[in-house]
Amino acid sequence: MATDPPDERTAPLNGITVVELASNVAGPFAGVLLRDLGARVIKIEHPARGDDVRGWPPFGRDHSAAFAAFNRGKESVALDIRTAAGQEAVLRIAASADVLLESMRPGKMDALGLGSDVLCELNPKLVYCSISGFGRRGPRGGEAGFDAIVQAYSGLMDLTGHITGPPARVGTGVIDEGAGLWAALGVVAALASRGVTGNGCRVESTLLGAASGLMMHHIASVTMASHVPERAGTAQHNTAPYEAIFAQDAPVMIGVTNQSLWERVGEALDCEELIGDPRFRTNADRVANRTELIQLLSGAISHLTAAEVAQKLRTAGVPSSEIRGIGDLPGDEQVIAMELIQPIESGERLPVSPVMFDGNPASLSGLQIPEIGSSTDMVLREVGYDDESMADLRNSGSIR
Numbered sequence: 152m153a154t155d156p157p158d159e160r161t162a163p164l165n166g167i168t169v170v171e172l173a174s175n176v177a178g179p180f181a182g183v184l185l186r187d188l189g190a191r192v193i194k195i196e197h198p199a200r201g202d203d204v205r206g207w208p209p210f211g212r213d214h215s216a217a218f219a220a221f222n223r224g225k226e227s228v229a230l231d232i233r234t235a236a237g238q239e240a241v242l243r244i245a246a247s248a249d250v251l252l253e254s255m256r257p258g259k260m261d262a263l264g265l266g267s268d269v270l271c272e273l274n275p276k277l278v279y280c281s282i283s284g285f286g287r288r289g290p291r292g293g294e295a296g297f298d299a300i301v302q303a304y305s306g307l308m309d310l311t312g313h314i315t316g317p318p319a320r321v322g323t324g325v326i327d328e329g330a331g332l333w334a335a336l337g338v339v340a341a342l343a344s345r346g347v348t349g350n351g352c353r354v355e356s357t358l359l360g361a362a363s364g365l366m367m368h369h370i371a372s373v374t375m376a377s378h379v380p381e382r383a384g385t386a387q388h389n390t391a392p393y394e395a396i397f398a399q400d401a402p403v404m405i406g407v408t409n410q411s412l413w414e415r416v417g418e419a420l421d422c423e424e425l426i427g428d429p430r431f432r433t434n435a436d437r438v439a440n441r442t443e444l445i446q447l448l449s450g451a452i453s454h455l456t457a458a459e460v461a462q463k464l465r466t467a468g469v470p471s472s473e474i475r476g477i478g479d480l481p482g483d484e485q486v487i488a489m490e491l492i493q494p495i496e497s498g499e500r501l502p503v504s505p506v507m508f509d510g511n512p513a514s515l516s517g518l519q520i521p522e523i524g525s526s527t528d529m530v531l532r533e534v535g536y537d538d539e540s541m542a543d544l545r546n547s548g549s550i551r
Contacts, residue, residue, distance in 0.1 A: 162189025163508060167342065169250040170195065171225065172232065172241070172265075174202040176298065176324050177282045177358065178254030179221040180331030185250070185338060186224045187504035187513035193244065193530055194222060194521065198229040198551035201523040211499050219520045220502065223495055228531070229524030229551030236549040238264050243534040245270050245277065249351075250338055254282040257293045267353045278341040280354040282334050287355075296358045298327040305362035310369065313384040329361030391437040392416070395474060397449050401457040405448075406470040410434070419467035420460070422451040495519065524551035 167190040171182040179194075179202065186192045196202050204218045211219060228244075231237045242265070245251050251270060253260055260266045260281075267279040284296015299320050302308040307326070312319035334356035341352050363370060368389070372378045385404065386394035392413075395402035407413050410433070417426040425431055425447060430440040437444055452460050457473045464471035481492050481500065492500050493515040503513045527550050531541055544550040 162513075164189035164339075164342075167191070167249045168193065168247070169252055169338075170241070170245055170248045171252045172260075173252055173254035173282065175204055175254070176217075176221060176327035177330040177334070177356075178252055179204070180328050181280070181282065181334040181338070181356075182225065182252055183221050183223065184331065184335040184504050185252075187506075188339070190250070192225040193228055193248075193526070194225040195228045195230050195232065195241065195244075196523060198231050198524065198548070201227070201229070205523070212497060214520045219495075219499070223501055223515065223520050224518040225521055226526035226530060227521035227523055228527045230527070231549050232263055232265065234547065234549045236544055236547055240531065240534075240536075240544070240549070241265055242270070242273060243536075244530060246274050247534065248274065248277060249342065250278045250280060252280045252282075252334070252338070256295050257281070257283050257287045271351060271353070275350055276345060277351040278338055278345065278354060279351065280334050280338050280341075280356070282330055282356045282358075284358045286357045286359070298324045298358065301326045301358040301362050305359060305366070307362055307366060310366070310380060310382060312382050314382050316382070318382070325365065326358050326361050329365050330356050330358045333361055333364060386441070389438065390434055391441045392444060392448055394445065396445055396452065396460075398452045398455050398457040398460045402474055403452075403457040403460045403464075404472050404474060405464060412469050413437070415467045415469050416448075416464065419463045419469060420448070420451050422448070425451075527551060 164185060167185070169182060169185050169190045169192045171178065171192055171194045173179055173182060173194075174196065182192045182194065194202075200206075202218060202222065204221065205215055207215045207217045209216055230240055232241055245265075253265075261268075267281070271277050271279055284301060285291040285294050287293065299308075302311075302320055302325075303318075305326075308318045308320055310318075311321055334354065337354035337356060341354050345351055369380050372380055372388075380388050384394065385402075387406075390408050392405050392407050395404050405416070407416060413431075413434075414426055417423045425444070429436070431437045431444055455463075461471045461473050480486055486492060489505075490512045491502060491505055493503050493512075494500050495515050495518045497520070501515060503515055506513070528541060531544075531550070536544070541550070
């Protein structure tokens with residue numbers, strides 16, 4: 152049984168300070184993952200407008216829902232890094248930090264005097280993590296990249312959608328969040344290495360790399376078997392039946408990945424004759440004859456509702472689900488039991504990183520959504536700025 156969620160003193164990254172110079176989704180997503188693991192995250196954003204995501208609708212009580220999701224629990228420092236004074240402030244903050252996380256176009260941080268060569272010389276223990284669209288090398292190296300652009304470029308969009316329909320973007324920012332997830336994993340690995348060597352290192356994550364990483368087995372189909380996967384709707388290319396099958400009132404998603412599950416489907420849905428059919432004897436047979444298989448299964452469940460089919464299959468131990476709306480998730484009993492959505496200080500509820508330690512989830516208890524510059528004075532005082540120097544910064548427009 153889970154005990155109380157770990158507090159900051161017992162969280163895995165307790166004592167680690169991350170400086171985040173990132174906006175939009177990929178970089179802030181990496182930052183919020185590290186925060187949920189216990190790190191302190193100092194977010195540096197533009198004094199006037201902050202992170203662009205602050206302006207993305209829809210809005211909760213006082214904040215963009217997207218901004219809240221990717222930035223809750225961080226400390227906001229409103230700092231114009233285009234000014235010499237702002238750059239000096241970043242250097243002073245980074246000098247005692249453990250991680251610097253940035254998502255600017257390659258070369259921009261170097262142009263500002265805040266590149267990895269400068270900061271890692273200043274702080275040899277620093278883990279300097281960069282996230283970009285296409286990296287630094289190659290014909291598109293240095294170009295800006297966004298989630299949907301890389302979905303299109305990588306082939307993921309062409310792989311998504313129904314067979315007879317046009318390509319479709321995956322419904323969430325899977326490339327942005329994938330790049331952020333790889334970045335956070337790289338940072339954690341670099342911190343572990345630093346514990347042995349005493350030295351930091353440079354970590355890089357890209358949106359194109361995230362796309363490649365998320366499509367590993369599809370790309371292997373091309374490189375190893377010269378097979379180019381095509382759009383398959385809800386189906387999984389390598390196994391069958393693994394897709395949405397229409398029942399009496401609605402489709403139900405069925406997942407079969409081995410022979411035992413296939414045999415249970417036959418028993419649960421009273422269609423044992425399909426188990427011995429030579430067209431469907433092995434998984435390879437079922438994939439080759441997918442169209443006929445799905446037609447026959449749909450006929451076998453046409454007298455049942457999707458809910459009845461899903462229940463029969465789950466009772467038999469076959470993974471299955473009705474196709475629900477995202478609006479159903481926050482109130483779902485299983486989601487509540489797993490504490491995947493938790494309240495912040497304002498009482499609003501937000502999703503938490505879905506990793507547990509000793510049975511305990513990350514906790515959002517007491518966390519706030521940062522206002523622009525809400526922690527500017529506190530952080531600058533920690534790195535040696537006094538009232539007079541902060542007043543000079545504020546008068547020059549370098550801080551808010």
